[in-house]
Amino acid sequence: MPSNIIFYGVDSHAKECFNSWLLEGLDPVCFVDMDKQKHYKAFNGIEVLPLDEAIERYPDYELYITFSEENMPGCWESLLAQGIPPERIQFADKYDAEKRSAGMLYKKGCEFLYNFVSVSTFKVMTCPDNWFFERSKFDVPYEESKDLKQALEQNLSLRVKAIEALAKNQKAPCDSCSFLQWGYFPPEPSIYHISLPGRYYGPFCNFSCSYCNAARLRSKTSIKKINIMDNLRQIGEFLPDSKLKINFCTGEFFIKPEATEVLKFCHEKKYIVNFLSNGSIYNDAISEIAREGNVEYINISLDSGTPDTYAKVKGIDCFGLTVGNIEKYHALQIPLTLKYVMYEGVNDNIGDIEGFLNIAGRFKTTVAISNNQLNENALIKRETMDLIERMIQRCRQLNLNIILYRDFFNPEDVCKIDKIIEQT
Numbered sequence: 056m057p058s059n060i061i062f063y064g065v066d067s068h069a070k071e072c073f074n075s076w077l078l079e080g081l082d083p084v085c086f087v088d089m090d091k092q093k094h095y096k097a098f099n100g101i102e103v104l105p106l107d108e109a110i111e112r113y114p115d116y117e118l119y120i121t122f123s124e125e126n127m128p129g130c131w132e133s134l135l136a137q138g139i140p141p142e143r144i145q146f147a148d149k150y151d152a153e154k155r156s157a158g159m160l161y162k163k164g165c166e167f168l169y170n171f172v173s174v175s176t177f178k179v180m181t182c183p184d185n186w187f188f189e190r191s192k193f194d195v196p197y198e199e200s201k202d203l204k205q206a207l208e209q210n211l212s213l214r215v216k217a218i219e220a221l222a223k224n225q226k227a228p229c230d231s232c233s234f235l236q237w238g239y240f241p242p243e244p245s246i247y248h249i250s251l252p253g254r255y256y257g258p259f260c261n262f263s264c265s266y267c268n269a270a271r272l273r274s275k276t277s278i279k280k281i282n283i284m285d286n287l288r289q290i291g292e293f294l295p296d297s298k299l300k301i302n303f304c305t306g307e308f309f310i311k312p313e314a315t316e317v318l319k320f321c322h323e324k325k326y327i328v329n330f331l332s333n334g335s336i337y338n339d340a341i342s343e344i345a346r347e348g349n350v351e352y353i354n355i356s357l358d359s360g361t362p363d364t365y366a367k368v369k370g371i372d373c374f375g376l377t378v379g380n381i382e383k384y385h386a387l388q389i390p391l392t393l394k395y396v397m398y399e400g401v402n403d404n405i406g407d408i409e410g411f412l413n414i415a416g417r418f419k420t421t422v423a424i425s426n427n428q429l430n431e432n433a434l435i436k437r438e439t440m441d442l443i444e445r446m447i448q449r450c451r452q453l454n455l456n457i458i459l460y461r462d463f464f465n466p467e468d469v470c471k472i473d474k475i476i477e478q479t
């Protein structure tokens with residue numbers, strides 16, 4: 056708790072919220088306001104001073120903006136223009152004692168900027184890497200001859216620079232990114248959450264799902280000699296003391312020749328792991344990690360509720376095998392997400408959706424609703440929207456969590472689905 060809290064802004068919002076801020080532990084020494092008429096008068100029983108004088112009286116101050124949310128950014132910018140260091144500015148409305156005592160600061164950023172890196176066979180990057188959305192920033196390329204650790208170091212320093220620029224309200228690579236938001240973030244970025252996108256490492260996938268653009272990606276992605284295990288080892292050397300979260304995404308992790316070795320390594324290091332999978336391959340080495348509760352989740356795209364539709368969507372006839380593996384994961388108490396990619400004319404029917412939800416209900420999974428990625432963000436049909444509504448209603452009845460893959464729907468459809476989720 057800072058010793059000298061100065062509240063900035065004398066208005067009705069500050070009057071209304073004053074007592075609740077006191078209860079949250081904010082105890083100001085004075086108020087500050089730009090309006091000279093208010094100076095040297097009492098507001099809520101506390102003196103109102105000009106900014107300069109307040110800073111002179113309380114040099115180890117922390118300034119808490121007391122304006123409501125819509126006025127916060129303007130006030131923040133004006134304080135920076137007056138030379139107030141960003142680390143001294145907070146927001147009374149966003150005060151969170153627990154986060155503050157953990158050393159977190161309220162500032163602009165995103166979870167990726169502070170915690171995340173994605174490591175492919177040829178570059179290290181920070182922003183979410185998606186087949187369709189090129190948000191990637193802070194990319195550090197590396198060749199086989201160079202050290203991955205060096206690339207991680209460089210990526211970290213690019214992020215530190217961006218964080219400094221954001222704090223000073225200067226031009227930063229994150230400007231205009233939709234992920235950029237105000238929130239509580241640690242003083243420095245770290246590498247905690249690591250993604251190893253399977254499409255860059257060795258065999259890509261054993262399926263050819265009809266909605267997948269794997270073929271296009273295969274032609275675009277050069278698979279180099281580096282294998283997933285080599286990079287994982289280097290990450291372990293670079294961050295020997297960290298408890299990491301490793302995300303095995305894109306493609307099918309369980310077909311990698313090194314899958315067992317990777318699982319054993321993660322178990323030894325006590326890493327938290329999560330996987331995106333088609334569910335067709337079960338590797339018993341996961342049971343050791345699961346026993347320690349370190350499998351965060353497995354996200355399986357089932358996309359159907361009947362063997363026939365499964366074969367049509369996935370290109371392989373192994374519905375029963377996949378459901379059997381889901382059962383094995385469930386027995387290991389691994390949290391599961393079952394994904395349903397809406398594929399118009401193929402799986403958008405009541406029979407498949409009911410079959411899918413029966414499985415989701417039986418294993419108490421989260422349900423992820425997605426859209427055909429090849430749809431290029433086109434609006435979905437009215438009938439498909441009705442089915443999504445029905446799906447959401449059934450999830451509520453079955454008490455299943457719902458995730459929406461927003462990036463794959465047209466924004467107009469996202470609004471409609473959000474509304475359904477909210478009202479159901």
Ligand code: SF4
Pocket residue numbers: 164165166167168181182183190192228229230232233234235236
């Ligand atoms: S560019 Fe966007 S996603 Fe990337 S680190 Fe910045 S805010 Fe996050």
